[in-house]
Amino acid sequence: MGEFVRLEVDADRRVGTIRLDRPPMNAISHQVWREIGECAAEAADHDGVGAVVVWGGPKVFAAGADIKEFPARDYQAVERTGGLLQDSLTTLARIPKVTIAAINGYALGGGCEVALACDFRFAADNAKLGQPEMLLGLIPGAGGTQRLPRLVGLSRAKELIFSGRMVDMVEGERIGLVDHVYPADDVYALAVTAAERYAAGPFALRLAKRAIDDGTQLPIDQGLRIERSLFAECFGTDDARVGIASFLESGPGKADFTGR
Numbered sequence: 001m002g003e004f005v006r007l008e009v010d011a012d013r014r015v016g017t018i019r020l021d022r023p024p025m026n027a028i029s030h031q032v033w034r035e036i037g038e039c040a041a042e043a044a045d046h047d048g049v050g051a052v053v054v055w056g057g058p059k060v061f062a063a064g065a066d067i068k069e070f071p072a073r074d075y076q077a078v079e080r081t082g083g084l085l086q087d088s089l090t091t092l093a094r095i096p097k098v099t100i101a102a103i104n105g106y107a108l109g110g111g112c113e114v115a116l117a118c119d120f121r122f123a124a125d126n127a128k129l130g131q132p133e134m135l136l137g138l139i140p141g142a143g144g145t146q147r148l149p150r151l152v153g154l155s156r157a158k159e160l161i162f163s164g165r166m167v168d169m170v171e172g173e174r175i176g177l178v179d180h181v182y183p184a185d186d187v188y189a190l191a192v193t194a195a196e197r198y199a200a201g202p203f204a205l206r207l208a209k210r211a212i213d214d215g216t217q218l219p220i221d222q223g224l225r226i227e228r229s230l231f232a233e234c235f236g237t238d239d240a241r242v243g244i245a246s247f248l249e250s251g252p253g254k255a256d257f258t259g260r
Helices: 030-045 067-072 075-081 083-093 110-116 132-136 144-152 154-163 169-174 184-199 204-215 220-234 238-250
Strands: 005-010 015-020 051-055 098-103 106-108 120-124 128-130 180-182
Touching: 005 030, 015 030, 015 184, 030 083, 051 184, 083 110, 098 110, 098 184, 106 110, 110 128, 110 144, 120 169, 120 184, 132 154, 144 154, 169 180, 180 184, 204 220
Parallel strands: 015 051, 051 098, 098 120, 106 128, 120 180
Antiparallel strands: 005 015
């Protein structure tokens, strides 16, 4: 458990919440970046966590990097330490479990990049997302230039990054930046409910996530080879045996999976 980021585990629901907690705006300092990566690694390895929600609390997800740290940085310092930003969010993106960003308020700059590293984004109707780094004479440095185009398309991502403007949730849902928009008071609870459903799913969820995330970065013939290998791996799991037997006996949707 870090000073500003912690993993909270609901053992009954098998849902872990990576909670950003650096009032008032959850500004992402160098320490916060490190703690996000540490909590993501902890969630990945935690046997009692079947799915993960990332949440900054009821007022703000994360309003961006801690700009007060920037004047002390120069090219050499950022080149030496900048890998921490990407490494932390790569650890988050590679959690072998379903991840959902529950977004209240602002998710800007690094905060938006944290949300982009999750599988799904559930947003409050008052949320605002964006990559405003260009307004500081910078570019996104924690994956925004790579994950945003893969999510919303190349030209739309360029427009958002080049302009630095914020996106409201009418537009955010329309362009696929967020998956669901809910009343602000309901976002976290609904994200946890969705995560609980995924946490009860079969081990094949992990394999599907790996097939999609790894395969879509490759030419399709290589992606298909990954899929074939992971499809075969499914047949070595307890869950596949349970699921197949349950289907033959009772029809679809009745299996009780163990995640093994």
